[in-house]
Amino acid sequence: MIGRSVLFGLLVGLTSIVASAGAVERCAECVTAGAGYAPLRVPGGTPLAGYGGLQRRLLFPDLLGRYPHAFWFRPSAGEHDPVGARALVLQNRTSRVVWVTLDLIAVDRAFTRALQERLAASGTVPATLIVSASHTHSGPGAFMDSALSGLIAIDRMDSTVRDALVEGAAAAIRRADAARVPALFATTRVTGPAVTASRIREPLDAEIVVLKVTGTDGKPLALLWNFAIHGTMFPAASPQLSADVMGAASALLEQRLGAPALFVNGAVGDVSPAGHGMPALRETAAALAAAVEAGWTQARAVPVVGLRVAQRSVALPRPAVSLKRCVGGWVPGFFAIPLFGLPAETELLAAAVGDAAWVTIPGELQTSFGLAIKREVRGLFGAVLLAGLSNDYLGYFMGPEATGSKSYVACATLYGPDAGSCLADAALDLFYRLAERPRPPGRSSPGCNAGGEAR
Numbered sequence: 360m361i362g363r364s365v366l367f368g369l370l371v372g373l374t375s376i377v378a379s380a381g382a383v384e385r386c387a388e389c390v391t392a393g394a395g396y397a398p399l400r401v402p403g404g405t406p407l408a409g410y411g412g413l414q415r416r417l418l419f420p421d422l423l424g425r426y427p428h429a430f431w432f433r434p435s436a437g438e439h440d441p442v443g444a445r446a447l448v449l450q451n452r453t454s455r456v457v458w459v460t461l462d463l464i465a466v467d468r469a470f471t472r473a474l475q476e477r478l479a480a481s482g483t484v485p486a487t488l489i490v491s492a493s494h495t496h497s498g499p500g501a502f503m504d505s506a507l508s509g510l511i512a513i514d515r516m517d518s519t520v521r522d523a524l525v526e527g528a529a530a531a532i533r534r535a536d537a538a539r540v541p542a543l544f545a546t547t548r549v550t551g552p553a554v555t556a557s558r559i560r561e562p563l564d565a566e567i568v569v570l571k572v573t574g575t576d577g578k579p580l581a582l583l584w585n586f587a588i589h590g591t592m593f594p595a596a597s598p599q600l601s602a603d604v605m606g607a608a609s610a611l612l613e614q615r616l617g618a619p620a621l622f623v624n625g626a627v628g629d630v631s632p633a634g635h636g637m638p639a640l641r642e643t644a645a646a647l648a649a650a651v652e653a654g655w656t657q658a659r660a661v662p663v664v665g666l667r668v669a670q671r672s673v674a675l676p677r678p679a680v681s682l683k684r685c686v687g688g689w690v691p692g693f694f695a696i697p698l699f700g701l702p703a704e705t706e707l708l709a710a711a712v713g714d715a716a717w718v719t720i721p722g723e724l725q726t727s728f729g730l731a732i733k734r735e736v737r738g739l740f741g742a743v744l745l746a747g748l749s750n751d752y753l754g755y756f757m758g759p760e761a762t763g764s765k766s767y768v769a770c771a772t773l774y775g776p777d778a779g780s781c782l783a784d785a786a787l788d789l790f791y792r793l794a795e796r797p798r799p800p801g802r803s804s805p806g807c808n809a810g811g812e813a814r
Contacts, residue, residue, distance in 0.1 A: 394581035395534025404434035409496025543660035587625030607644035626729030714741030
């Protein structure tokens with residue numbers, strides 16, 4: 360027989376759920392949400408992107424046209440595990456945000472623009488678009504405009520491959536938009552497992568931020584999780600496509616929740632996985648999925664009214680390859696190869712829903728910048744996400760200490776040691792705008808030229 364106290368508790372819980380659902384249905388200003396998934400179906404023989412070593416390269420570039428989609432790199436040989444696109448569409452009366460995550464090494468500005476054009480051509484309602492790459496080093500290549508990136512790690516741009524990837528992203532967005540319903544939201548922060556290592560022997564950010572989205576009935580609609588880890592656990596020698604450890608963890612979460620799980624990488628410039636190879640990948644994916652699922656379980660979703668977006672452009676230093684940072688400290692600092700054709704500015708997008716806020720970073724930011732951002736804005740929002748590798752890719756953004764000696768990350772810091780602080784400064788400014796709070800005087804970096812507007 361059920362006791363009175365238990366029965367009373369059940370009635371209170373049921374009343375709360377019904378009231379919450381009714382509140383959303385009556386709330387014309389509340390944020391609605393929809394999520395969707397679509398596979399990334401690329402032509403057979405599309406090369407892999409991420410590693411530039413001999414394991415992935417052809418002995419000679421394909422000057423004879425033997426391979427329709429590969430030039431510098433070997434063609435792929437099927438899928439080890441699915442690579443896909445996952446989308447989340449958020450909307451209220453005043454704002455609309457479309458966020459799509461892709462199992463790709465990165466995206467460039469041309470890819471983001473092509474996706475915008477594809478969505479416009481299909482009649483999709485315009486929105487603030489965020490395109491985030493997971494940074495798997497075993498996803499499809501041959502889709503970015505940059506000849507330099509193509510030579511180093513991605514292969515020469517192939518329009519057929521890029522069109523297929525753009526269409527996969529657009530399909531996920533269309534499905535998410537069609538599934539949009541009144542929603543409940545919650546954000547939580549959990550400590551991730553010890554599965555990463557520092558490339559520069561500096562403290563790392565172990566935080567996982569979990570954004571929980573459900574229907575008014577409590578049924579999962581989407582999960583978005585933010586964590587910094589390089590997608591380099593899947594064997595580089597394998598010719599198969601793979602979403603790497605991030606995709607494996609998201610797949611486990613989707614099996615358990617029955618809803619798309621969007622992975623967004625963080626400030627990942629100096630972060631590597633602690634282990635490599637398939638046994639370590641499976642173990643790491645399981646540990647990450649368990650931590651994220653724990654965050655999902657403890658979060659209590661509620662109706663949300665506010666959906667705010669902001670934008671800021673940032674002028675960048677002139678890009679160059681520093682021979683001192685690439686070859687060694689004995690090279691004079693003024694010896695550098697200027698890079699023409701790279702942008703002189705970039706754009707950061709930021710958005711907030713409920714007590715969660717995020718900002719895009721067009722590359723790989725050093726952990727110390729991300730930690731500094733989180734420390735300063737901790738009182739403004741319950742959780743802050745740094746969406747690395749989003750909307751564009753301009754290389755690494757490492758600080759002066761990390762670029763003071765020869766290393767891969769220092770060599771790949773194309774915009775110099777001061778660009779990271781400029782991006783961090785712009786990100787902080789956007790968070791203050793979203794919170795509608797004045798930024799304390801003396802906090803901004805006077806050497807960074809930036810402009811933009813919140814809306």
